[in-house]
Every structure is written in structure tokens, then in C-alpha cells.
Amino acid sequence: MQDKIEYSKAFFSRELLEWYESAKRDLPWRRHRNPYYIWVSEIMLQQTRVDTVIPYFHRFIEQFPTLQALAEAPEEEVLKRWEGLGYYSRARNLQAAAKQVLEQYGGVVPADKASVSGLKGVGPYTTGAILSIAYNLPEPAVDGNVMRVLSRFFRIEEDIMKSGTRALMEGLAAELIPEGRASDFNQALMELGALVCTPKSPQCLTCPVMGRCLARLDGVEDRLPVKSKAKPPRPEYRIAALVEGCGGHDGRLLVRRRPAKGLLAKMWELPHILAAPSAGGGVGLPDDGQAMEQLSALLAAEGIAAEPVDVLMDAEHTFSHIHWNLRVYRFREAAAALPPGVAGAALEYAAVAESGAAYESSGGEEYRWITPADMRQLAFPNVFLRILKHHAPEWDATQTSLESSI
DNA sequence: AAGTCGGGGTT
DNA sequence: AACCCAGACTT
Incomplete structure (x- = not known):
């Protein structure tokens, strides 16, 4: 039984990475491995779809091409570039953190967990995303896409709204990262959640890991992940x-x-x-x-x-x-x-x-x-x-x- | 653990 | 019109 799980994990990582090579989208922040670009994109992508972010990302980088340019800009300009994107504390925290990096780390986005997670607006998900995508370090980056994919593939029935569930998912996601491939693997996991393993009507027939997906094999993919409802406004x-x-x-x-x-x-x-x-x-x-x-x-x-x-x-x-x-x-x-x-x-x-x-x-x-x-x-x-x-x-x-x- | 913090998408 | 999506921070 345990052997089967271990085999599934190896299968999942291998097939997902293979699929990503051909399925990955050409996104502006994927064109360079620039930690500042990756950081900006990850902050913008919090709670926000890729298609919405793309034009904002271009305009933001155009006006603030470097971390130093962002750190030294008037806050008013930063908010103006964020206008319409929502959750405006993201923009104010991002600029505050850019100043932090300029002063404490000489303008270079740090590459260790304690320093990155100490930046304003950077929580557990974004810490893992920056360390893995920008520096290829083997850290899990667990967002909603990742929890959905993992809860289905491994048939995890825990409520993903509970804070304990994210810790469980991080442990699992960390085990799945292939040696030396953290950047591609973490992006592949999120890409699968965005393109194939969608919240409604997942496209299982095109999924690279359908063959060993427990939710699919048991026919329960439509009711996973388990998620408690939010209070209405x-x-x-x-x-x-x-x-x-x-x-x-x-x-x-x-x-x-x-x-x-x-x-x-x-x-x-x-x-x-x-x-x-x-x-x-x-x-x-x-x-x-x-x-x-x-x-x-x-x-x-x-x-x-x-x-x-x-x-x-x-x-x-x-x-x-x-x-x-x-x-x-x-x-x-x-x-x-x-x-x-x-x-x-x-x-x-x-x-x-x-x-x-x-x-x-x-x-x-x-x-x-x-x-x-x-x-x-x-x-x-x-x-x-x-x-x-x-x-x-x-x-x-x-x-x-x-x-x-x- | 529960509430605060935007905006957009699908059905 | 109703419902869905969902990270970080604060309390």
C-alpha cells in the first residue's frame, strides 16, 4: 500500500514535469529569471487571475523596471499603477519590502527562507514561490491551485479552508519536488491547476496524471477539494x-x-x-x-x-x-x-x-x-x-x- | 480561528 | 442573480 503511494508520487512528478515542457504558457515573468519580476508577479497573482495580471505587470515593470526604481518611487505612483487590481495593501507592502531589500540586502532579493519570509506582504506561499521559481531552491509553494490538484490526486478530504491543511499540503508538495527541478515543478503544479485540474468541470481526459489520480479513479473529482463556504458579504x-x-x-x-x-x-x-x-x-x-x-x-x-x-x-x-x-x-x-x-x-x-x-x-x-x-x-x-x-x-x-x- | 482586505469570472 | 476563486495580515 505504502509502495503504491510512493510509486504514485514518483509517477506524478515525472509525468507533470514532462507535460509542463509542452504545455507551459509564455508569460511575461517567465521570459527572464529575474527575482524582482518573479516577486512582483507573485504578489499581483495573489487572489488574481493570470489574464487580469498580464497588462498590470507590463505597465508596472515599464514604470518601475528595477527594485530600486520601485523603492524610490512616490507611493502615489505605485498605487496608481495598481489602480483597479484590488487589495491595495499588496502594492503598499510591496514597495515597503522593496525599500527593505534595498537597505538590508543591497538591493538583491535574498535567497534564504528567513529573509524572504520576513519581507512585508510575503507569506508562506510567496516565500516558497520566490525561492523555488527565482532560485530553484526545493521549497513548496502551496496556493489554491496546488491544494486542489493534490487533494484530488491523493484524495485528501481535509477542508482546505482550515489552516492545518496547508501544512499537510506543504509537507506533501515538498516530497514531490524532483532533485534540482523545484522551479519547473512548482510552476507545473500551478499550471496544471489553472489549465486542467480546474475548480469546475476539470479536463481529466487531457490530464497527464489521470491514470493514478485517486479522485478520478473513484469518480469523486467533482466534490474535491472539500472547502467550507465563506460568509456572504x-x-x-x-x-x-x-x-x-x-x-x-x-x-x-x-x-x-x-x-x-x-x-x-x-x-x-x-x-x-x-x-x-x-x-x-x-x-x-x-x-x-x-x-x-x-x-x-x-x-x-x-x-x-x-x-x-x-x-x-x-x-x-x-x-x-x-x-x-x-x-x-x-x-x-x-x-x-x-x-x-x-x-x-x-x-x-x-x-x-x-x-x-x-x-x-x-x-x-x-x-x-x-x-x-x-x-x-x-x-x-x-x-x-x-x-x-x-x-x-x-x-x-x-x-x-x-x-x-x- | 475568525475577520479584514478587491476585483473578476462562470453558470 | 447566485455563486465561485483565494494569500497575507490582524485581532
């Missing part, structure tokens, strides 16, 4: 203001930057608030009159007088744990902005606004009147990019559309 109802400037702010829109910690940290957005429960006490969006009043109050607290115009649109956005239902109201900045008695503050405010400079609200967010050209520098989450694009084409200044026009 909680709904949130939010109201947002798209404020068109007038007078000195003609052609500008009011935006603000989110705080440095938490959801969408340091990203720019339209001002918005959690909708207060409506008079009836029901959950959901308040009626439009109440919503416009609440937003007017928010703007007034920022020293901005604006009149509601109409409802621009509804938008939805799902995060892992929250589902936003957003209603966007158009506002028009009022000409005579401030009430009498605060003339000094008004002048000061006007001077700041005229220069286009940003100012801090009492809540710590940074408000700014921006032009379409400012969209080149400021990173917005996708949901707000969609809203701005819907508002008017000149605000569709995502990095993609900018570059195609250059």
Missing part, C-alpha cells in the same frame, strides 16, 4: 455626492482621499456616507430628499455650500466582506459659498482652493477639487472610476485609456 447602503465646481472651481469635481488604514486605504473617491436608517426604520437607501439633506450637511461641515441637482446613478460594488449599494447624487457648488461672519476663513479657504491644493477635513480625509488631468496621478477604486466615466467621458482617465492615447 454584509450589505451596506451608501449615498455619495458628485459635486461640480463653479466660479473658481469651474470644470472641477470634489474628491477626497481615504484614511491611511482600513478599506481602500489612501485611495481617492467621491465623498460618501453610510445612509442613516430611514424614518420607517427600514434598512436600505433613504428617500432622495433625506439623502440630499444628509449629503448637504456633510458638505457644509467641510465648508462647501452646494445644491443638490438630481440622482446621477446607482452603483454596486462587492468586496469580500461588504456589499455596497451606492446612490450617487449630483450637486452644484453654490456661488456665494460661506455664511457671513466667517469671511476670514472663506478667504483662506478660497486661496487654498484656487491653488488646487488639498486640505484636511476634521475627519482626517483630504478633500480636493480636481480636473480631468489630475486623474493621471490619483488612484481611484473601480467603483468610482465607473461612476466618473458614467458622469462624463473626459473623466474616464484611467491609466489604460491614457496610455492608449499616448
